């Protein structure tokens with residue numbers, strides 16, 4: 001097959017940043033995705049409806065002309081988040097989900113939730129409103145090895161939470177282990193996972209072998225080859241509980257190529273072509289549309305995008321870096337070839 005026509009995809013996990021950096025990053029997503037779930041981990045974070053409305057306005061103003069891209073907004077849960085915050089956000093029709101970051105788990109998560117056990121009223125309200133909870137599923141305990149943090153979170157926090165709030169819709173974000181895949185497969189209805197392109201493409205060898213590769217460092221960190229294969233298998237299986245969320249998270253080159261490199265991989269410019277490439281390798285191009293364009297929308301109760309896009313087999317070299325405010329950002333697969341591209345319409 002040398003070309004494939006699918007409904008316009010959605011990205012259910014995207015970091016857009018703000019200001020000039022956002023303007024530079026946004027075009028890559030808006031070109032190919034119809035909608036994206038915008039992560040709220042700005043500094044300070046987007047915690048209430050008013051902030052989400054303002055951020056959405058800045059995104060819409062930064063969009064390329066004639067773009068139909070629709071940002072779906074999310075709230076950042078904190079210890080202080082109230083039932084009213086959730087209700088007001090849900091009634092707006094603009095905020096589609098709330099994100100649970102255990103405090104300290106990742107970039108800009110210092111004001112995340114410190115005691116998940118105290119969030120009961122918020123989770124009850126979200127269940128009532130049918131507002132999905134997006135979960136960064138990693139414990140932050142110093143004693144827990146970073147490669148075990150997702151599994152331990154699932155066992156000690158997520159599995160009990162899913163049972164305690166049986167009507168709460170839950171998305172395990174950026175599944176990075178075979179354990180996460182197995183958990184979602186056996187979970188009750190209303191539990192799903194997003195899958196990034198980098199967790200399908202990379203294992204920890206790609207960070208640690210042949211020189212340290214900070215541009216492959218993200219959270220949750222990419223894991224073993226066995227985990228990678230389980231993730232590819234889930235994404236390409238046709239199972240509707242798995243859908244695309246790129247977790248594209250740009251950082252300037254200076255914040256990646258230094259001591260204490262920031263976590264985050266800027267995949268937006270190459271995500272859809274690379275997803276296509278991996279689905280092709282798995283012999284599953286016929287399931288690409290469900291994964292990119294149907295399953296996530298169905299989970300969130302949204303109709304699929306009406307427009308179609310055409311992907312064609314056409315090798316292109318990925319730029320070594322791209323403008324990012326007054327700095328540069330290195331995209332995923334920089335300087336390497338991708339086998340598919342979006343046909344210009």
Ligand code: NCD
Pocket residue numbers: 015041106107108136217218219220247249250263264265
């Ligand atoms: C994200 C970021 O940079 O905002 N980084 C990452 O490695 N994924 C934060 C996050 O989603 O964990």
Ligand code: ZN
Pocket residue numbers: 013015039247249
């Ligand atoms: Zn993220």
